[in-house]
Amino acid sequence: MTTPLAHYLILAALLFSIGLAGALTRRNAILVLLGIELMLNAANLNFIAFWRFGPHPEKLTGLMFVLFSIAIGAAEAAIGLALVIAIYRHRRTAQLDRLDSLKG
Amino acid sequence: MESMIKFLWLIPASPLLAAGVCALLARRQRRLSAGLAIGAISISFVVSCAAFLTTLHGGRAIRNFRWFDYGTTSVQLGFVLDPLGAIMAVMVTGISLLIFIYSLGYMAKDENFTRFFCFLALFAAAMLGLILANSLLLFFICWELVGLASYLLIGFWFQKPSAAAAAKKAFIVTRIGDLGFLVGMLFLYASKGTLLFYDGGSGCLEGGFVASTLICLLIFCGAVGKSGQLPLHVWLPDAMEGPTPVSALIHAATMVAAGVFLIARVYPLMTPESLQVVTWVGALTAVFAASIAVAQNDIKRILAYSTVSQLGYMMMGLGVGGVSVGMFHLLTHAGFKALLFLGAGSVIHGCHKEQNIANMGGLRKRMPVTFATYAVGMMALCGVPLFSGFWSKDAILDAAHDWRISQVPFYFGLFGAFLTAFYMTRQMCAIFFGKPATGGAEHAHESPFVMTFPLMILAGVAAVAGFFGTPIWPWFQTYLSGRKAGFDWPIVLLSTALVIAAIVLSGWIYSRASRENDPLETAQPALFALLRRKFFVDELYDATIVRLTAAFAMFADWLDRVVLGGLVRAMCWLTLALGRLDRNVDESVVNGGFDVGTETVRGSGKWVSRWQNGQVQRYLRMIGLAFCGLLLLLLWGSR
Numbered sequence: 001m002t003t004p005l006a007h008y009l010i011l012a013a014l015l016f017s018i019g020l021a022g023a024l025t026r027r028n029a030i031l032v033l034l035g036i037e038l039m040l041n042a043a044n045l046n047f048i049a050f051w052r053f054g055p056h057p058e059k060l061t062g063l064m065f066v067l068f069s070i071a072i073g074a075a076e077a078a079i080g081l082a083l084v085i086a087i088y089r090h091r092r093t094a095q096l097d098r099l100d101s102l103k104g
Numbered sequence: 105m106e107s108m109i110k111f112l113w114l115i116p117a118s119p120l121l122a123a124g125v126c127a128l129l130a131r132r133q134r135r136l137s138a139g140l141a142i143g144a145i146s147i148s149f150v151v152s153c154a155a156f157l158t159t160l161h162g163g164r165a166i167r168n169f170r171w172f173d174y175g176t177t178s179v180q181l182g183f184v185l186d187p188l189g190a191i192m193a194v195m196v197t198g199i200s201l202l203i204f205i206y207s208l209g210y211m212a213k214d215e216n217f218t219r220f221f222c223f224l225a226l227f228a229a230a231m232l233g234l235i236l237a238n239s240l241l242l243f244f245i246c247w248e249l250v251g252l253a254s255y256l257l258i259g260f261w262f263q264k265p266s267a268a269a270a271a272k273k274a275f276i277v278t279r280i281g282d283l284g285f286l287v288g289m290l291f292l293y294a295s296k297g298t299l300l301f302y303d304g305g306s307g308c309l310e311g312g313f314v315a316s317t318l319i320c321l322l323i324f325c326g327a328v329g330k331s332g333q334l335p336l337h338v339w340l341p342d343a344m345e346g347p348t349p350v351s352a353l354i355h356a357a358t359m360v361a362a363g364v365f366l367i368a369r370v371y372p373l374m375t376p377e378s379l380q381v382v383t384w385v386g387a388l389t390a391v392f393a394a395s396i397a398v399a400q401n402d403i404k405r406i407l408a409y410s411t412v413s414q415l416g417y418m419m420m421g422l423g424v425g426g427v428s429v430g431m432f433h434l435l436t437h438a439g440f441k442a443l444l445f446l447g448a449g450s451v452i453h454g455c456h457k458e459q460n461i462a463n464m465g466g467l468r469k470r471m472p473v474t475f476a477t478y479a480v481g482m483m484a485l486c487g488v489p490l491f492s493g494f495w496s497k498d499a500i501l502d503a504a505h506d507w508r509i510s511q512v513p514f515y516f517g518l519f520g521a522f523l524t525a526f527y528m529t530r531q532m533c534a535i536f537f538g539k540p541a542t543g544g545a546e547h548a549h550e551s552p553f554v555m556t557f558p559l560m561i562l563a564g565v566a567a568v569a570g571f572f573g574t575p576i577w578p579w580f581q582t583y584l585s586g587r588k589a590g591f592d593w594p595i596v597l598l599s600t601a602l603v604i605a606a607i608v609l610s611g612w613i614y615s616r617a618s619r620e621n622d623p624l625e626t627a628q629p630a631l632f633a634l635l636r637r638k639f640f641v642d643e644l645y646d647a648t649i650v651r652l653t654a655a656f657a658m659f660a661d662w663l664d665r666v667v668l669g670g671l672v673r674a675m676c677w678l679t680l681a682l683g684r685l686d687r688n689v690d691e692s693v694v695n696g697g698f699d700v701g702t703e704t705v706r707g708s709g710k711w712v713s714r715w716q717n718g719q720v721q722r723y724l725r726m727i728g729l730a731f732c733g734l735l736l737l738l739l740w741g742s743r
Contacts (some may be wrong), residue, residue, distance in 0.1 A: 024725050032721070100718025 008049035016042035016093045033080045040073045108158045109165040112183045114151050119146040120229035126222035134217045136395040141221040142204045149197035150278035166238050167303045182238035187583050192235045195435050199357040199442045200228045202558035206446050207349040209555035227253035231358040240289050240299040251278050254359050258346040270345035277339040281329015288322025307370045320378030331363025331415045334389045340412050342403040348449030355411040356442035364418045364434050368427045379423045386419025394523035399635035403448045406531050419499055420513055421589040425503025432573045433496035439569050440484035443562035447478035450551040461534040468536040470548045473556045475536050477563040484566040486525040487603050492570030516618055521599055525606035533614035674703050
């Protein structure tokens with residue numbers, strides 16, 4: 001008795017949607033980064049699910065891919081936080097709606 | 105002679121160059137400018153003398169050159185070296201040189217010394233160019249330059265309104281004569297086709313060509329204006345406003361001699377009828393001016409009318425006796441009139457700018473050199489036997505006596521000689537004899553050597569110049585190949601007796617006269633007033649020609665202001681109205697249209713720019729929406 005693929009995909013889609021909603025609606029830059037991490041993890045979940053239900057589950061390719069992806073996500077989080085700190089130092093705020101110096 | 109013609113251009117060119125350089129000098133460089141002018145005229149004098157020596161045996165050398173071409177014809181100018189021009193050049197350069205030297209003393213205190221020598225040199229250069237010209241055109245150009253220089257010099261003290269007015273009058277009156285000259289010149293060109301005097305047989309003075317009487321009279325108009333003949337004599341007495349050396353230069357060497365020289369130069373052209381006119385004008389002028397001189401009190405004005413009268417004699421001499429008779433008197437007169445004017449300048453200088461002879465007197469003791477030289481000049485002018493004026497005047501009277509047409513000019517000449525002796529004696533008595541009338545004359549002093557030196561030389565010239573043309577030794581007449589001076593004892597005795605009678609009479613009247621009123625005035629007040637006011641010629645011109653001209657000028661002014669000015673103003677208003685209309689159209693229609701267009705563009709730009717508001721999340725939202733829309737479209741399309 002195994003859970004069908006669709007359940008994983010729906011979970012991943014939900015996770016992605018929550019992440020996207022967070023990234024689009026939150027004002028705080030750190031929470032936006034959090035949303036982006038959620039979307040990344042939704043993608044990782046999809047990788048694992050498609051690997052397990054794919055033609056060659058014994059070859060560990062999906063697992064490897066996700067490991068790299070998590071490493072890249074960690075690096076990305078580090079860069080993102082560094083940017084947020086730099087912006088905060090410069091503008092004394094991390095509220096995204098106040099950072100509009102590129103407006104026309 | 106042929107070799108001399110190459111250097112002939114130096115005679116007018118060196119003073120011209122000096123004038124040009126002087127014009128560029130600073131006002132304080134007095135010595136340099138005077139040195140330049142005197143040096144230049146000395147060069148001219150030396151070259152003239154050399155040229156004169158080569159013409160002693162007669163003959164003629166010419167040197168023509170092309171000035172410019174038009175179409176197939178060319179305008180030629182040139183220089184001529186012949187006895188007439190050579191002796192004239194020697195006279196002009198010699199007298200100019202002496203006057204230049206004299207000016208060193210006379211103008212020593214004037215602050216515009218440099219300018220004065222510049223103009224003097226220009227004056228001399230123009231006159232020399234005129235003398236040596238071989239083309240009526242070049243002659244006319246130099247003639248006008250002489251007029252210009254005389255204008256500048258008469259008005260030298262232009263701060264004085266009377267001097268400025270006199271300069272203007274001289275310029276305008278001579279211009280009237282010059283208009284005739286110019287028209288005559290054009291007619292001559294039309295009938296002969298050349299204005300060269302001598303051109304190897306085809307010049308207008310060669311080959312027996314005789315112009316029409318009209319042309320001769322028109323050219324004579326120029327001479328009338330320049331030489332102060334009736335009725336254009338009015339400028340000459342007024343020209344006394346200039347500095348005295350200028351008066352001497354104008355009256356002796358450069359200006360008035362030009363008119364007589366013109367007639368002498370174009371003599372071969374003159375018809376017998378035109379020569380009659382010349383004679384009559386000359387004879388009338390001689391008596392007319394001499395009678396005015398009797399009643400004048402300004403020392404220089406007396407001499408000025410005397411010049412007008414003597415110029416009348418010259419014209420008469422040209423008319424009745426030919427070139428040599430008129431020219432002989434021109435040359436002797438140049439000597440003694442320069443002497444008289446410089447002497448008058450010395451008197452004025454010595455009496456502290458006093459010009460009225462009624463305020464002088466007793467200067468014989470105080471200015472001995474001036475007195476002695478002035479007396480020589482006076483005797484030469486009166487025609488006292490053996491002085492230069494005697495011989496030349498006698499030659500004119502002799503020729504007038506032989507004139508076949510009428511004896512009247514002869515009697516005019518005799519009467520003029522009587523008047524001349526009379527007014528000169530009157531002047532001598534008033535200036536040098538009797539008691540000083542004012543403090544100025546009381547404290548008069550002799551002039552410096554630089555002024556008396558030219559006087560002494562000129563006195564020598566005035567005394568002996570006549571011996572070159574005596575009946576016993578008619579060198580001058582042979583030199584100009586003209587009429588031999590006759591020697592009619594009755595005429596000579598008559599004229600001499602008249603002169604001596606005039607001197608004695610005048611001396612007798614004026615030596616006992618009081619200074620306040622002239623004896624003639626008490627005897628004949630009406631006549632004297634007429635003479636004193638110069639026959640009212642100036643008043644007549646003022647009332648007729650000047651007033652007519654002024655009225656016409658006022659009419660022209662009215663025409664200009666009302667009619668032409670109205671037209672211009674109407675055009676101006678029209679333009680202004682058009683401009684206003686244009687501005688309104690521009691502001692309302694064109695600007696409005698553009699404003700609407702640009703507002704639209706700007707508004708739409710503003711509206712569009714709202715989308716780029718710098719909110720990254722908004723962008724992301726849009727991307728998400730667009731992605732969803734695209735996805736739906738694909739799903740709908742793949743179904």
